[in-house]
Amino acid sequence: MNKSVSNKYEETTVSSQSIFQGRMISLQVDTVKLPNGETATREIVRHPGAVAVLALTEDRMLVVEQYRKPLEKSQVEIPAGKLEPGEDPMEAAKRELEEETGYRTDSLKHLCSFYTSPGFADEILHLYVAEQLEKGEVHLDEDEFLDCESITLEQAQQYIREQRISDAKTITAVYAWQVYKLTGSF
Incomplete structure (x- = not known):
């Protein structure tokens, strides 16, 4: 699936920390800059599909x-x-x-x-x-x-x-x- 090129709600990654690397998934915690300039954290599960x-x-x-x-x-x-x-x-x-x-x-x-x-x-x-x-x-x-x-x-x-x-x-x-x-x- 295609990722959006530009989006007014886009969150920019400030930093990313790998938490877990498993056989099927990995987990990372990203710090992101929100559209209003504030920051937040996002827990993301990565999966190969x-x-x-x-x-x-x-x-x-x-x-x-x-x-x-x-x-x-x-x-x-x-x-x-x-x-x-x-x-x-x-x-x-x-x-x-x-x-x-x-x-x-x-x-x-x-x-x-x-x-x-x-x-x-x-x-x-x-x-x-x-x-x-x-x-x-x-x-x-x-x-x-x-x-x-x-x-x-x-x-x-x-x-x-x-x-x-x-x-x-x-x-x-x-x-x-x-x-x-x-x-x-x-």
Whole structure:
């Protein structure tokens, strides 16, 4: 996504301090000059970006259920994962689809890209739709434990009501699928 060239609300960085460097994220605290000349601090999570796949087969959506430690509960989500440094998002989407579900495809279409939490993080998520799926083998990461299933649109809507699906990427995918079923296009 493009950054704004000039903005009357722009905050200029005065200083930046790295607080934490992890495997998936880093945290920094910036001191910024506000448009009114005052200063403030901003806590910023840096993330390399991610991909997610709305994978459709036989009028069903592939989802994975896995435990999410920050929420202290299991969630049903579409296949997704972190971008590796320099990795093409479409290739990452193919990789994540196969790793988590065992399905492969050469037919991916970019639906949209969005920032997950722009108030404190720079993570951008690229959402793709995949059809014409071919069954392969699951290749989970060594610290990844999940179950894959295929669900109908009605089941997905029920999971949202039950909060078994409660993440933005999966809810966005379900709504995109609903629009597709109503209009015939994404």
